[in-house]
Amino acid sequence: MEFNKEKWKEKLEERLLEKFSVSLKDASPFEVYKALGETVMSFIAKDWYETKQEYSKTKQAFYLSSEFLMGRALGNNLINLGIDKEIQEFLKELGIDYNQIEDEEEDAALGNGGLGRLAACFMDSLATLNLPGQGYSIRYRNGIFNQYLRDGYQVEKPETWLKYEDVWSVMRPEDEVVVNFGYTSVRALPYDMPIIGYGTKNVNTLRLWEAHSIVDLDLGVFNQQDYLHATQDKTLAEDISRVLYPNDSTDEGKKLRLRQQYFFVSASLQDIIKKFKKVHGREFSKIPEFISIQLNDTHPVIAIPELMRILVDVEGVLWEDAWEIVKKTFSYTNHTILAEALEKWWVGLYQEVVPRIFQITEGIHNQFKNELANLYPNDVNKQNRMQIIQGNMIHMAWLAIYGSHKVNGVAELHTEILKEHELRDWYELYPDKFLNKTNGITQRRWLLKSNPQLASYITELIGDAWIKDLSELKKLEQFIDDKKVLSKIWDIKIEKKKELVEYLRETQGIDINPNSIFDVQVKRLHEYKRQLLNIFQVYDLYQQLKQNPNMDFVPTTYIYGAKAAPGYKVAKGIIRLINDIAQIINGDDEIKDRLKVVFVENYRVTVAEKIFPAADISEQISTAGKEASGTGNMKFMLNGAITLGTLDGANVEIAKEAGEENEYIFGMRVKDIEELRKKGYDPRFPYNNVTGLKQVVDALIDGRLSDLGSGIYREIHSLLMERGDQYFVLEDFEDYRRKQREINRDYKDKISWAKKMLKNIANAGKFSSDRTILEYANEIWNIKETKIK
Ligand code: GLS
Numbered sequence: 183m184e185f186n187k188e189k190w191k192e193k194l195e196e197r198l199l200e201k202f203s204v205s206l207k208d209a210s211p212f213e214v215y216k217a218l219g220e221t222v223m224s225f226i227a228k229d230w231y232e233t234k235q236e237y238s239k240t241k242q243a244f245y246l247s248s249e250f251l252m253g254r255a256l257g258n259n260l261i262n263l264g265i266d267k268e269i270q271e272f273l274k275e276l277g278i279d280y281n282q283i284e285d286e287e288e289d290a291a292l293g294n295g296g297l298g299r300l301a302a303c304f305m306d307s308l309a310t311l312n313l314p315g316q317g318y319s320i321r322y323r324n325g326i327f328n329q330y331l332r333d334g335y336q337v338e339k340p341e342t343w344l345k346y347e348d349v350w351s352v353m354r355p356e357d358e359v360v361v362n363f364g365y366t367s368v369r370a371l372p373y374d375m376p377i378i379g380y381g382t383k384n385v386n387t388l389r390l391w392e393a394h395s396i397v398d399l400d401l402g403v404f405n406q407q408d409y410l411h412a413t414q415d416k417t418l419a420e421d422i423s424r425v426l427y428p429n430d431s432t433d434e435g436k437k438l439r440l441r442q443q444y445f446f447v448s449a450s451l452q453d454i455i456k457k458f459k460k461v462h463g464r465e466f467s468k469i470p471e472f473i474s475i476q477l478n479d480t481h482p483v484i485a486i487p488e489l490m491r492i493l494v495d496v497e498g499v500l501w502e503d504a505w506e507i508v509k510k511t512f513s514y515t516n517h518t519i520l521a522e523a524l525e526k527w528w529v530g531l532y533q534e535v536v537p538r539i540f541q542i543t544e545g546i547h548n549q550f551k552n553e554l555a556n557l558y559p560n561d562v563n564k565q566n567r568m569q570i571i572q573g574n575m576i577h578m579a580w581l582a583i584y585g586s587h588k589v590n591g592v593a594e595l596h597t598e599i600l601k602e603h604e605l606r607d608w609y610e611l612y613p614d615k616f617l618n619k620t621n622g623i624t625q626r627r628w629l630l631k632s633n634p635q636l637a638s639y640i641t642e643l644i645g646d647a648w649i650k651d652l653s654e655l656k657k658l659e660q661f662i663d664d665k666k667v668l669s670k671i672w673d674i675k676i677e678k679k680k681e682l683v684e685y686l687r688e689t690q691g692i693d694i695n696p697n698s699i700f701d702v703q704v705k706r707l708h709e710y711k712r713q714l715l716n717i718f719q720v721y722d723l724y725q726q727l728k729q730n731p732n733m734d735f736v737p738t739t740y741i742y743g744a745k746a747a748p749g750y751k752v753a754k755g756i757i758r759l760i761n762d763i764a765q766i767i768n769g770d771d772e773i774k775d776r777l778k779v780v781f782v783e784n785y786r787v788t789v790a791e792k793i794f795p796a797a798d799i800s801e802q803i804s805t806a807g808k809e810a811s812g813t814g815n816m817k818f819m820l821n822g823a824i825t826l827g828t829l830d831g832a833n834v835e836i837a838k839e840a841g842e843e844n845e846y847i848f849g850m851r852v853k854d855i856e857e858l859r860k861k862g863y864d865p866r867f868p869y870n871n872v873t874g875l876k877q878v879v880d881a882l883i884d885g886r887l888s889d890l891g892s893g894i895y896r897e898i899h900s901l902l903m904e905r906g907d908q909y910f911v912l913e914d915f916e917d918y919r920r921k922q923r924e925i926n927r928d929y930k931d932k933i934s935w936a937k938k939m940l941k942n943i944a945n946a947g948k949f950s951s952d953r954t955i956l957e958y959a960n961e962i963w964n965i966k967e968t969k970i971k
Pocket of ligand 1: 295296297298300430431517518523592621809810811812813831
């Protein structure tokens with residue numbers, strides 16, 4: 183976008199006056215933020231409208247996801263419009279600090295972790311690539327909770343991003359629809375957010391539905407002065423879009439969750455079909471030619487029977503014809519093999535919430551049951567295993583695979599595991615449905631925005647084509663022996679570390695040595711991600727430094743950031759444990775400045791933007807086979823952090839791209855774990871034989887550490903020692919510690935370390951979500967570039 187300073191100034195002043203009756207020089211940062219946001223919205227309005235017009239004529243992909251972890255929009259939008267530096271400069275001239283303005287924006291935190299952030303990165307890539315793709319989800323009033331620490335324990339407080347409204351949303355009452363549940367109906371009111379592509383006029387849309395009651399107020403009851411009951415319907419309806427389930431990869435099994443899913447899925451499908459009919463009339467057989475719908479995990483899978491309902495019940499299409507349409511329209515992504523994430527609904531509950539949808543689901547089930555009987559007449563077990571309704575449970579993943587034309591995993595290893603194990607029966611039946619789509623991240627947010635120093639330097643070296651084609655980074659390899667380049671990369675890292683140090687000093691009052699190694703693990707707290715393994719190593723290291731004060735050791739800062747699902751006690755215990763150990767180590771004067779442990783409170787997208795650029799080590803230490811992909815690993819890599827990881831998820835591909843010698847790979851492989859499981863794993867073996875390990879594990883229960891009486895440390899101890907250490911923490915400890923020492927030695931050789939950094943950056947090209955999205959577009963959705971002039 184062309185930047186015209188006078189025009190912006192005029193618009194901004196006009197907005198401030200109209201909206202707040204204030205002049206530019208007297209406006210508060212909040213007022214400036216709002217006015218600036220609205221000015222951006224007014225400048226993109228025309229392009230947004232034209233994008234919609236163009237897309238309506240062509241095939242579109244719709245991404246149905248219960249989560250979109252967008253973070254802040256202002257900075258990203260300005261960057262994608264190509265006017266970020268100009269705006270910063272312009273505000274500076276007016277005596278306004280841009281950073282202060284940016285900080286007025288709350289994160290749109292409508293997601294838990296990787297799954298939701300992936301959806302957000304996909305939106306950015308779709309728009310940037312001029313691809314007709316739209317997101318659909320729920321406009322949760324409260325996103326993922328805000329995390330506070332009290333005595334080292336996590337405390338949750340509601341997140342309230344809509345408290346002062348949101349400048350980036352436009353309400354569209356003309357597109358309101360009604361969603362019918364068995365017992366009641368609610369209004370679904372859409373709000374659209376523009377998704378501004380980088381360096382293009384295309385502006386895509388993320389449509390979020392808000393739930394409202396049909397009747398606002400029962401006047402009769404109100405007049406009897408029973409105020410609470412008078413608004414009961416309203417409250418019940420609004421509950422649907424009240425809060426995002428703060429749970430990653432587990433199925434809450436709550437009625438409200440099913441209502442949420444059906445609510446946004448039904449509203450979205452009604453919307454899609456309404457728009458289709460406007461252009462194509464009743465030629466429903468053309469739906470797969472113009473519409474592709476991606477089911478992001480099992481959460482929106484109820485879309486399959488819902489589209490059947492719309493076609494059969496509402497539009498009068500024959501069941502058989504409708505089913506053909508459905509199968510060609512949907513595709514499904516699996517994001518985890520954790521069994522608890524493959525949603526299953528109890529028949530009774532499903533039937534109560536969505537009775538008609540239950541009948542249709544049953545119809546689909548019966549149809550498939552017959553197919554199975556014909557396919558495997560001699561294998562009743564297999565027939566039973568694959569049925570959609572088993573006993574009194576409905577298997578949403580099975581429904582998804584049966585009703586889709588494509589099924590994908592999110593990294594090569596993950597897809598292989600799906601094909602060979604979790605979904606083996608299905609892969610045998612439908613080999614052509616399965617394919618891999620390794621995840622990616624958008625370089626616009628995760629390098630250009632979050633690390634402008636490195637971004638400019640890269641552009642200085644190889645030009646700026648990488649912003650739209652990340653494989654360009656490969657050209658950096660020519661500088662692998664260039665001392666000047668290597669030392670500059672190192673210096674930028676130090677600069678980013680200093681910025682993080684400053685942030686942590688301001689927000690958490692902690693002092694960190696910017697010349698120490700920043701070893702970082704940021705992600706949701708889960709046993710399989712093994713934050714426990716990490717903190718055990720730190721505690722062991724602490725003992726060693728105490729015993730051997732002259733040990734040759736580069737000072738290291740261990741940084742953690744993680745939210746735990748509120749009901750996940752063990753995860754919360756691990757947060758306490760990290761903070762407990764942090765307090766001991768940070769408070770020990772003998773250790774001062776050599777070892778530090780920091781738990782970053784309320785880890786979220788905006789904080790992630792400060793952390794990834796500052797990391798030296800990227801901790802990706804999940805039990806092999808458990809992390810479907812990971813995407814934080816890619817953000818670290820792109821910013822020159824070295825992976826310390828297991829061969830799990832996308833780590834495998836990261837090591838392949840950058841060369842295993844440029845990462846620190848340790849621990850059991852998937853097949854080692856299978857073998858050890860078969861043989862019988864006894865955690866007492868490492869416990870008794872690995873030096874120092876017993877000391878660490880016992881600290882949980884011998885009084886050296888304290889859970890303040892909650893009993894959770896004993897529980898963790900028992901999970902490891904008596905209940906089989908499911909995640910092989912003790913088994914992998916020794917190898918992990920060995921790698922940690924190796925890192926500490928290697929870091930001293932600045933040049934060879936910087937070479938590793940450069941190798942990682944140069945080979946991060948594959949991990950752009952642009953690459954991922956192009957694969958989806960070409961191999962699953964069959965959508966084409968549609969550029970706005
Ligand atoms: C997840 C996986 O756990 C991650 O490994 C993956 O990167 C992400 C996106 O595909 O999806 N699945 C899930 O339920 N939450 C995730 O973050």
